[in-house]
Amino acid sequence: MSQVQMHEPQPDFIIRxxxxxxxxxxxxxxxxxxxxxxxxxxxxxxxxxxxxxxxxQAQRVRARALKNLDLYLLHFEKKVTEAGGQVHWAxxxxxxxxxxxxxCQKQNAKTATKGKSMVGxxxxxxxxxxxxxxxxQETDLGEYVLQLAHExxxxxxxxxxxxxxxxxxxxxxxxxxxxxxxxxxxxxxVNEARAVIRDRFLQADVGITGANMLxxxxxxxxxxxxxxNGDLTATLxxxxxxxxSIDKIVPTWEDASAILRVLGRSATGQDITTYTSxxxxxxxxxxxxxxxxxxxxxxxxxxxxLLGSExxxxxxxxxxxxxxxxxxxxxxxxxxxxxxxxxxxxxAVLTPLLRHEEQDNQLPNASTFCGRCESVCPVRIPLPxxxxxxRDREQRERKHAGMAQWxxxxxxxxxxxxxxxxxxxxxxxxxxAIARGRKPRFQSLPFLxxxxxxxxxxxxxxxxxxSQWQQRQKEKQP
Amino acid sequence: xxxxxSNSSKPKPQVGLFVTCPxxxxxxxxxxxxxxxxxxxxxxxxxxxxxCCGQVALNNGQPEQTRALAWNIVQQFDEYxxxxxxxGSCGGTIKTHYPELFDEHDQRLQAxxxxxxKVFELTTFLTQVLDYTPVQAALDLxxxxxxxxxxxxxxxxxxxxxxxxxxxKRCANLDITxxxxxxxxxxxxxxxxxxxxxxxxxxxxxxxxxxxxxGASMVLGGDLSCLLNIAGKLQRLEPDNPNRVQVRHxxxxxxxxxxxxxxxxxxxxLEKGE
Amino acid sequence: xxxxxxxxxDRIARSTxxxxxxxxxxxxxxALTVKHTLPPVQPQMEMADPVATFISEAGRNxxxxxxxxxxxxxxxxxxxxxxxxxTSARFHLSPSILTQSLDWDGLTTTTETPTAAQSWxxVQAHTGxxxxxxxxxxxxECPSGLLFLVERLVIVIAREDxxxxxxxxxxxxxxxxxxxxxxxxxxxxxxxxxxxxxxQIGAHGPREADYLVIDKPR
Numbered sequence: 021m022s023q024v025q026m027h028e029p030q031p032d033f034i035i036r037x038x039x040x041x042x043x044x045x046x047x048x049x050x051x052x053x054x055x056x057x058x059x060x061x062x063x064x065x066x067x068x069x070x071x072x073x074x075x076x077q078a079q080r081v082r083a084r085a086l087k088n089l090d091l092y093l094l095h096f097e098k099k100v101t102e103a104g105g106q107v108h109w110a111x112x113x114x115x116x117x118x119x120x121x122x123x124c125q126k127q128n129a130k131t132a133t134k135g136k137s138m139v140g141x142x143x144x145x146x147x148x149x150x151x152x153x154x155x156x157q158e159t160d161l162g163e164y165v166l167q168l169a170h171e172x173x174x175x176x177x178x179x180x181x182x183x184x185x186x187x188x189x190x191x192x193x194x195x196x197x198x199x200x201x202x203x204x205x206x207x208x209x210v211n212e213a214r215a216v217i218r219d220r221f222l223q224a225d226v227g228i229t230g231a232n233m234l235x236x237x238x239x240x241x242x243x244x245x246x247x248x249n250g251d252l253t254a255t256l257x258x259x260x261x262x263x264x265s266i267d268k269i270v271p272t273w274e275d276a277s278a279i280l281r282v283l284g285r286s287a288t289g290q291d292i293t294t295y296t297s298x299x300x301x302x303x304x305x306x307x308x309x310x311x312x313x314x315x316x317x318x319x320x321x322x323x324x325x326l327l328g329s330e331x332x333x334x335x336x337x338x339x340x341x342x343x344x345x346x347x348x349x350x351x352x353x354x355x356x357x358x359x360x361x362x363x364x365x366x367x368a369v370l371t372p373l374l375r376h377e378e379q380d381n382q383l384p385n386a387s388t389f390c391g392r393c394e395s396v397c398p399v400r401i402p403l404p405x406x407x408x409x410x411r412d413r414e415q416r417e418r419k420h421a422g423m424a425q426w427x428x429x430x431x432x433x434x435x436x437x438x439x440x441x442x443x444x445x446x447x448x449x450x451x452x453a454i455a456r457g458r459k460p461r462f463q464s465l466p467f468l469x470x471x472x473x474x475x476x477x478x479x480x481x482x483x484x485x486x487s488q489w490q491q492r493q494k495e496k497q498p
Numbered sequence: 499x500x501x502x503x504s505n506s507s508k509p510k511p512q513v514g515l516f517v518t519c520p521x522x523x524x525x526x527x528x529x530x531x532x533x534x535x536x537x538x539x540x541x542x543x544x545x546x547x548x549x550c551c552g553q554v555a556l557n558n559g560q561p562e563q564t565r566a567l568a569w570n571i572v573q574q575f576d577e578y579x580x581x582x583x584x585x586g587s588c589g590g591t592i593k594t595h596y597p598e599l600f601d602e603h604d605q606r607l608q609a610x611x612x613x614x615x616k617v618f619e620l621t622t623f624l625t626q627v628l629d630y631t632p633v634q635a636a637l638d639l640x641x642x643x644x645x646x647x648x649x650x651x652x653x654x655x656x657x658x659x660x661x662x663x664x665x666x667k668r669c670a671n672l673d674i675t676x677x678x679x680x681x682x683x684x685x686x687x688x689x690x691x692x693x694x695x696x697x698x699x700x701x702x703x704x705x706x707x708x709x710x711x712x713g714a715s716m717v718l719g720g721d722l723s724c725l726l727n728i729a730g731k732l733q734r735l736e737p738d739n740p741n742r743v744q745v746r747h748x749x750x751x752x753x754x755x756x757x758x759x760x761x762x763x764x765x766x767x768l769e770k771g772e
Numbered sequence: 773x774x775x776x777x778x779x780x781x782d783r784i785a786r787s788t789x790x791x792x793x794x795x796x797x798x799x800x801x802x803a804l805t806v807k808h809t810l811p812p813v814q815p816q817m818e819m820a821d822p823v824a825t826f827i828s829e830a831g832r833n834x835x836x837x838x839x840x841x842x843x844x845x846x847x848x849x850x851x852x853x854x855x856x857x858x859t860s861a862r863f864h865l866s867p868s869i870l871t872q873s874l875d876w877d878g879l880t881t882t883t884e885t886p887t888a889a890q891s892w893x894x895v896q897a898h899t900g901x902x903x904x905x906x907x908x909x910x911x912x913e914c915p916s917g918l919l920f921l922v923e924r925l926v927i928v929i930a931r932e933d934x935x936x937x938x939x940x941x942x943x944x945x946x947x948x949x950x951x952x953x954x955x956x957x958x959x960x961x962x963x964x965x966x967x968x969x970x971x972q973i974g975a976h977g978p979r980e981a982d983y984l985v986i987d988k989p990r
Binding site: 033034037038041055348349352353385386387388389390391392394395405408411412413414415416424425428429431432433434435436437438439441442445449460461463468470471473474475476477478479480481483484485486488489 | 517521522523524525526527529530533545547548549550552554555556557558559560561563564566567570574598650651653654655679681682683685686687688689690691692693694695696697698699700701702704726727729730731733734759761762763764
Binding site: 049052053056057067068069070073074076077084087088089090091092093094095098103109110111115159160161162165178179180181183184185188206207209210211214217218221222236237238240246247248249251252254255256266271272273274277278280281288290291292293294295296297298299300301302303304306307308309310314318320324325327328332 | 776777779780781783784785786787788790792794797798800801804805808809812813814815816817829833834866867887903904906911912913914915916917918919920921938939942945950951952953954955956957958959960961962963964965966967968969970972974975976977978
């Protein structure tokens with residue numbers, strides 16, 4: 021597939037955001053998705069009276085899981101093995117790709133159906149499979165559309181959120197032998213994908229899915245979906261491979277419930293998704309169907325280093341997407357602008373931690389700290405706080421401070437002497453007053469062109485509040 | 499809750515007014531309106547020498563600079579019973595983030611935490627500490643359609659939502675006409691609006707469109723920075739429309755001081771070249 | 773990859789302390805679980821009559837619910853409902869349904885893997901969960917694939933098998949002592965919102981989901 025441009029140097033966030041703001045299709049798609057998620061989530065929460073307590077409970081479960089993560093992972097592994105499955109450990113994306121390809125080749129697999137897996141995206145699994153002669157077939161409708169378009173997901177729950185219906189219609193016309201079949205309605209598109217993918221479900225040698233949770237108690241992988249593709253992928257082929265990461269552990273089934281109760285409501289405003297499936301090991305003699313082989317491939321990719329660090333809470337994330345659904349920056353520029361598998365506020369924290377490339381430092385800066393993400397996060401991750409820590413880290417790691425940083429530093433040093441600060445301000449205000457003349461506003465300002473390119477700047481008065489106040493106090497004296 | 503001002507046997511609360519940089523520099527009238535309100539509510543108002551709360555450093559990766567400024571502020575204002583700020587953003591920086599700047603072994607932490615207890619954003623102070631209810635409304639805006647922008651830090655760090663609406667009813671006989679997405683960021687975000695200027699522009703354009711769609715002739719808010727952003731956009735979009743939406747800080751309306759032109763609008767005094 | 777395994781576990785142990793013996797994983801796990809067991813927080817909702825809640829929640833999530841007095845009424849119901857749609861329907865039965873002595877006369881039944889467009893699945897659920905109007909099916913009672921490959925899924929659920937909350941379902945599952953390979957929870961028909969966030973019923977799984985709630989299952 022097509023990710024040829026992947027390793028080329030990427031233009032930075034600001035340049036990409038300009039392109040995104042000018043992309044009419046993207047803006048149309050974002051507008052259509054827009055507040056839908058927000059309203060549906062609110063309605064789901066309003067139907068029950070204690071969502072805040074459910075959030076607290078989910079947060080406790082995630083914290084508890086991480087507190088004894090090693091024990092839970094080893095217990096999980098033991099139980100998977102007892103149930104006839106196998107657990108594999110990958111420290112890096114490369115290792116995960118090798119492991120999955122090795123498992124496919126052992127089965128002489130030529131085709132693999134795939135359920136949605138963000139970890140699979142994180143390690144670029146499709147490209148690797150294809151290079152190894154295993155044809156990956158995405159089965160989630162959104163992921164399938166993107167496979168046709170040779171694009172990456174722009175949202176962790178709704179991968180093709182950036183695509184309009186018209187764009188999908190065009191893709192299907194170009195890639196399917198449609199004949200007389202109609203594509204006018206969304207229903208037509210869905211039926212077309214259903215028909216094309218159905219055969220591939222039945223013929224695939226291997227099924228690869230992600231996991232929403234790993235239940236340590238019994239060695240169970242839990243997957244939530246709405247389309248049913250995840251189950252067909254997990255159940256029909258001889259081999260089921262789960263690509264997931266070490267942080268997805270919850271201790272018990274009751275703990276899984278605690279997460280499920282906030283996951284659907286936060287993600288799509290559903291009390292629960294249509295399908296919630298729990299897979300434990302390989303098919304036994306009693307089972308009426310299921311794969312003969314069950315493999316869990318666990319990815320670390322720096323997650324273990326975050327444990328016990330000031331960023332640990334990021335590992336609480338349950339991948340619901342509520343933060344990006346409520347983020348005004350994400351809603352303006354879409355997911356691709358982040359140039360990461362994980363976009364939006366959670367991506368702005370996770371990407372610099374997992375990938376830690378120079379360009380990733382821009383992501384935690386591209387936020388107004390409006391705090392809406394934190395206010396909706398089902399496990400109360402302090403996302404703006406973590407972004408702030410990453411901004412601190414960026415400055416610590418920098419060898420040379422930029423102009424803007426020097427300006428901030430100078431301003432702070434001055435501010436520590438309020439009397440000097442006030443006199444300097446009054447001097448500046450007099451200059452500004454001369455510049456403004458009779459204008460109530462500035463249409464352009466040196467050093468503030470970022471502002472005045474798009475808006476006027478109201479002109480200040482001739483002297484500062486502090487000076488005027490002092491003057492008035494003096495006048496009041498007898 | 500402290501005693502109401504009518505109870506003259508009690509000493510008046512001594513309030514340190516922290517006006518914030520934008521008010522100090524761009525719109526002193528908000529500072530004076532705040533002082534007027536506090537005095538009407540029975541407080542003695544003091545304005546010690548002051549500068550920045552440190553937010554700009556806090557959000558730009560410079561915790562040491564922020565810490566130094568924070569400790570400055572604590573010392574400058576420590577002598578007052580209360581510190582009142584006509585801004586949820588700077589208020590949030592102090593109340594929410596100052597304690598995070600000092601680790602548990604730092605001897606200053608206790609003083610900082612005690613200090614934060616007496617720091618209040620203006621509308622919260624007036625409603626929740628003083629329960630300010632003027633005998634007579636300062637002005638009557640009941641015939642006007644006015645909408646309100648809930649600034650982010652105030653809303654989400656300090657839970658400011660109902661306070662301004664309660665006060666507008668009491669002081670100006672005003673019921674707010676809510677706009678769509680009133681709680682969505684206007685795109686200011688400090689240095690964000692300059693660094694990510696195009697994204698910021700997209701956000702403020704959405705905000706301004708929601709304001710216009712509400713049918714309001716005036717938009718109020720509790721943070722001057724957001725209001726500068728909103729006013730600047732409204733004025734850029736409709737430079738020649740004399741009926742464009744007027745932008746004001748809530749303190750001005752609560753104090754009934756509308757003699758200063760709305761933010762970024764023509765002042766008759768300036769027109770005459772005074 | 774054993775090296776990767778130990779390196780990952782070692783890094784995690786730097787934070788957790790790793791205070792357990794790998795020889796006694798189960799004991800350590802149990803001790804922790806007992807220590808941390810709190811009464812669960814469940815969604816606040818009307819639960820005086822779990823069956824009534826089950827029916828209303830399932831309906832809200834897109835399932836069609838019919839209450840029948842006895843299991844014997846299942847096949848007449850199927851006949852009534854196929855007349856309107858198609859006469860060529862094939863009924864794919866789960867083993868749990870087959871053990872019921874029902875009169876299948878006039879209905880084309882099979883236990884093969886569904887492939888045709890006119891396929892109906894008729895299965896018996898292990899448990900119903902009122903909280904979300906969800907039914908639970910187990911792969912040692914009913915092939916999991918059957919639940920997804922048919923066009924229209926009919927799920928028979930006995931009134932007495934409906935519990936209030938998810939935790940109650942886990943208790944029933946633990947009481948069996950055997951955890952099947954797959955535990956399926958189904959709430960309504962399959963759906964997608966991947967095209968412009970418009971909800972479209974009938975994605976890869978069944979386009980319709982009928983729940984038949986039976987008063988007297990035997």
